[in-house]
Amino acid sequence: MPANMTAWNTAEIADLDEQTLQRVDGWWRAANYLSVGQIYLLRNPLLRTPLSADDVKPRLLGHWGTTPGLNFLYAHLNRAISQRRQSTIYLTGPGHGGPGLVANSYLDGTYSELYPDVSEDDEGLRRLFRQFSFPGGIPSHVAPEVPGSIHEGGELGYALSHAYGAAFDNPDLLVATVIGDGEAETGALATSWHSNKLTNPRADGVVLPILHLNGYKIANPTVLARIPEDELRSLMIGYGHEPYFFEVPDDTADPAAEHAAAHRRFAALLDEVLNEIAAIKARAADGDETRPRWPMIVFRTPKGWTGPAEIDGNKTTGSWRAHQVPLSSARDTPEHLAVLADWLASYRPEELFDDNGRLEADIAALAPPGRLRMSDNPHANGGLLLRDLRLPDFRKFGVDVPAPGATVAEATRVLGEWLAEVVRLNPDNFRIFGPDETASNRLQSVYETTDKQWNAEFYSPDVDEHLARVGRVVEMLSEHQCQGWLEGYLLTGRHGLFNCYEAFIHIVDSMFNQHAKWLKVTNHIPWRRPIASLNYLLSSHVWRQDHNGFSHQDPGFIDHVVNKSANVVRVYLPPDANTLLSTYDHCLRSRQYVNVVVAGKQPAPNFLTMEQAVAHCTRGLGIWEWAGSEQLGADPDVVLAAAGDVPTLEALAAADILRTRLPELRVRFVNVVDLMRLQDSTEHPHGLPGREFDQIFTRDRPIIFAYHGYPWLIHRLTYRRTGHPNLHVRGYKEEGTTTTPFDMVMLNDLDRYHLVMDVIDRVPSLQSTCATLRQEMADKRIAAREYTRAHGDDIPEVRDWVWPDARKLGTVAAGAAASATGGDNE
Numbered sequence: 001m002p003a004n005m006t007a008w009n010t011a012e013i014a015d016l017d018e019q020t021l022q023r024v025d026g027w028w029r030a031a032n033y034l035s036v037g038q039i040y041l042l043r044n045p046l047l048r049t050p051l052s053a054d055d056v057k058p059r060l061l062g063h064w065g066t067t068p069g070l071n072f073l074y075a076h077l078n079r080a081i082s083q084r085r086q087s088t089i090y091l092t093g094p095g096h097g098g099p100g101l102v103a104n105s106y107l108d109g110t111y112s113e114l115y116p117d118v119s120e121d122d123e124g125l126r127r128l129f130r131q132f133s134f135p136g137g138i139p140s141h142v143a144p145e146v147p148g149s150i151h152e153g154g155e156l157g158y159a160l161s162h163a164y165g166a167a168f169d170n171p172d173l174l175v176a177t178v179i180g181d182g183e184a185e186t187g188a189l190a191t192s193w194h195s196n197k198l199t200n201p202r203a204d205g206v207v208l209p210i211l212h213l214n215g216y217k218i219a220n221p222t223v224l225a226r227i228p229e230d231e232l233r234s235l236m237i238g239y240g241h242e243p244y245f246f247e248v249p250d251d252t253a254d255p256a257a258e259h260a261a262a263h264r265r266f267a268a269l270l271d272e273v274l275n276e277i278a279a280i281k282a283r284a285a286d287g288d289e290t291r292p293r294w295p296m297i298v299f300r301t302p303k304g305w306t307g308p309a310e311i312d313g314n315k316t317t318g319s320w321r322a323h324q325v326p327l328s329s330a331r332d333t334p335e336h337l338a339v340l341a342d343w344l345a346s347y348r349p350e351e352l353f354d355d356n357g358r359l360e361a362d363i364a365a366l367a368p369p370g371r372l373r374m375s376d377n378p379h380a381n382g383g384l385l386l387r388d389l390r391l392p393d394f395r396k397f398g399v400d401v402p403a404p405g406a407t408v409a410e411a412t413r414v415l416g417e418w419l420a421e422v423v424r425l426n427p428d429n430f431r432i433f434g435p436d437e438t439a440s441n442r443l444q445s446v447y448e449t450t451d452k453q454w455n456a457e458f459y460s461p462d463v464d465e466h467l468a469r470v471g472r473v474v475e476m477l478s479e480h481q482c483q484g485w486l487e488g489y490l491l492t493g494r495h496g497l498f499n500c501y502e503a504f505i506h507i508v509d510s511m512f513n514q515h516a517k518w519l520k521v522t523n524h525i526p527w528r529r530p531i532a533s534l535n536y537l538l539s540s541h542v543w544r545q546d547h548n549g550f551s552h553q554d555p556g557f558i559d560h561v562v563n564k565s566a567n568v569v570r571v572y573l574p575p576d577a578n579t580l581l582s583t584y585d586h587c588l589r590s591r592q593y594v595n596v597v598v599a600g601k602q603p604a605p606n607f608l609t610m611e612q613a614v615a616h617c618t619r620g621l622g623i624w625e626w627a628g629s630e631q632l633g634a635d636p637d638v639v640l641a642a643a644g645d646v647p648t649l650e651a652l653a654a655a656d657i658l659r660t661r662l663p664e665l666r667v668r669f670v671n672v673v674d675l676m677r678l679q680d681s682t683e684h685p686h687g688l689p690g691r692e693f694d695q696i697f698t699r700d701r702p703i704i705f706a707y708h709g710y711p712w713l714i715h716r717l718t719y720r721r722t723g724h725p726n727l728h729v730r731g732y733k734e735e736g737t738t739t740t741p742f743d744m745v746m747l748n749d750l751d752r753y754h755l756v757m758d759v760i761d762r763v764p765s766l767q768s769t770c771a772t773l774r775q776e777m778a779d780k781r782i783a784a785r786e787y788t789r790a791h792g793d794d795i796p797e798v799r800d801w802v803w804p805d806a807r808k809l810g811t812v813a814a815g816a817a818a819s820a821t822g823g824d825n826e
Contacts, residue, residue: 095153165488383529620674644708
């Protein structure tokens with residue numbers, strides 16, 4: 001923690017003196033004025049001349065309704081931070097409060113420090129107003145461009161999960177988090193209240209949830225604003241919080257007096273809450289491991305507070321009409337222009353800004369100093385605090401491969417052994433998140449080093465295995481929370497990974513969208529420092545969900561990911577344990593990416609030595625000479641390619657058949673680890689230049705590609721390639737059920753026999769001469785299907801298959817080979 005910050009001080013309950021009251025109220029009025037100005041004004045920022053239609057923007061965009069409440073909270077937190085010197089960041093679930101957060105970061109000086117052209121004077125104010133929701137300017141949300149932001153709020157539901165992610169391993173950090181009452185209706189937010197059972201009061205920071213009830217969404221009332229207070233209190237107590245209620249009436253005859261009273265009441269309430277938090281932290285420091293009932297605030301204010309009471313005879317403040325732009329015709333009608341002029345004047349800007357347009361010094365004194373400003377807190381620009389991980393040498397954890405396929409391993413189990421050492425070496429800045437699947441995905445070796453963090457009740461140790469008050473693994477059966485926690489953890493300068501079943505990672509599709517867009521934008525914001533990459537490990541994948549059936553069989557997250565900016569996304573499909581180790585070492589070292597790694601957890605053959613694996617992963621794709629039957633100096637007759645562990649296995653088995661049955665056929669075998677290598681170098685930084693791609697895949701020979709996911713993605717990635725017309729892709733085509741592993745690949749025509757048939761169909765010299773072999777392959781498919789129906793298992797020819805070099809060594813017993821296609825999937 002920076003030297004000018006301290007933590008968890010208590011203070012006397014505020015009884016605001018007149019000077020402090022005026023500072024808080026002046027700050028609030030100034031922030032409200034700047035917020036309205038950003039939505040409406042193109043010029044004349046301090047109304048030095050009477051407001052005219054030409055001063056108003058031609059397109060009025062933004063949201064007002066939630067903003068004055070956010071500004072009120074920001075002003076009061078400033079006072080408390082200055083008094084207590086408490087490191088605090090401010091998360092706003094209502095992302096539509098963007099003008100308020102821009103206004104506050106401008107008032108405390110951070111905005112002008114980072115954007116010197118938006119200076120603290122008349123011209124700077126004009127630029128501040130003009131840029132908001134204006135072409136070439138800034139978005140209307142609490143976007144990456146806003147100092148102090150780690151949560152855009154564009155999609156509602158994730159404020160608390162981001163907040164708790166920020167609090168993990170930050171014991172001296174307060175995360176003040178505003179939850180909009182519309183946001184509170186989302187499933188993700190409703191679940192995230194339970195995060196307080198998974199944080200430790202001694203080792204982690206504190207999240208202060210502030211439920212902002214202003215009563216309305218875009219056009220409808222909100223649920224939590226329309227239930228009795230005792231019911232809402234019971235709900236919050238049930239979530240494990242101690243609720244503190246604060247309310248401002250909708251209508252008042254004397255707004256100035258009501259505002260002063262509101263400031264005094266809220267200052268006292270906030271001090272009471274912060275003192276209770278400090279007491280909890282002190283008890284935890286003394287060894288109290290009881291799960292505390294953390295304070296939270298229910299903050300009820302009118303929607304659009306301080307705005308026009310009525311517009312065109314309709315109630316506005318305190319209604320849904322205040323949600324977005326209450327005066328939509330301010331440029332076009334004299335009536336609305338006059339209301340806007342009165343609205344702006346009601347904040348008395350002449351009392352707030354000096355003759356040069358700078359915030360009056362006495363009001364500005366409310367801002368905390370230096371890095372104590374919420375807009376300048378280093379935790380909200382996590383790259384400033386990011387430390388490189390201490391990573392063990394992954395080569396030491398590799399599996400022995402005396403010949404391709406000669407040993408069998410569960411790839412993710414091998415990775416788990418390495419991750420256990422990663423956890424040991426990084427005890428305070430690396431975490432593993434997952435929805436109750438860390439052990440299921442074979443990463444359980446990490447429990448030799450750490451436990452799962454848990455702060456709800458404990459039962460006997462023989463039941464509650466690997467649970468502890470402090471641990472590096474955080475599990476909750478909600479993909480939303482795992483994603484949100486990891487994002488908050490990364491955005492505040494730490495490292496981690498999210499392991500999940502492949503089919504159900506889709507639950508966070510839109511959260512991934514938001515994070516990927518955040519990374520893309522921050523790549524172009526110089527003051528934003530790079531953060532650690534968001535790393536997915538997707539296991540229990542489509543090809544080995546044969547026991548769970550169709551509902552668990554979906555590899556489409558990859559398709560979703562590659563829609564995002566090429567400067568952000570990476571997709572890896574390591575074919576065995578050693579390539580997985582090399583891949584994940586790279587991912588944990590990377591910055592500013594989303595890395596998606598898909599790897600199997602079932603026993604499977606290992607094909608590459610560690611030295612070969614490192615070279616192969618460095619290339620991203622490559623020719624496996626040992627698997628092909630090429631002749632030096634001659635082009636291949638066909639290219640057999642694969643991406644993914646099961647497709648690689650099936651393609652190698654097909655190559656084995658071709659080598660045995662068609663020894664004169666020249667087959668080139670290509671394996672792809674880095675899927676982005678298939679794109680052209682002009683489209684993705686990892687893409688292969690056209691000449692290199694043609695050298696590997698040829699310009700005019702058939703390419704049979706066995707792919708892990710939906711086949712059309714490979715076509716999409718390679719559509720510009722010279723040899724694309726010759727490309728035939730086999731992959732998942734939405735066929736699945738509860739069946740055997742090999743029957744699963746047969747259902748989707750990805751099996752070895754069908755791949756041999758594809759070669760025969762597409763190599764011109766084979767089409768008529770190999771009709772008998774083709775028929776034999778078709779018959780084998782029929783026989784394999786019948787065998788599964790009769791015996792409930794795959795045919796021995798498939799179940800016990802190993803690569804010929806391994807057979808020669810005699811090192812793989814039939815039972816070990818059989819385990820490569822069988823075993824538990826849970």
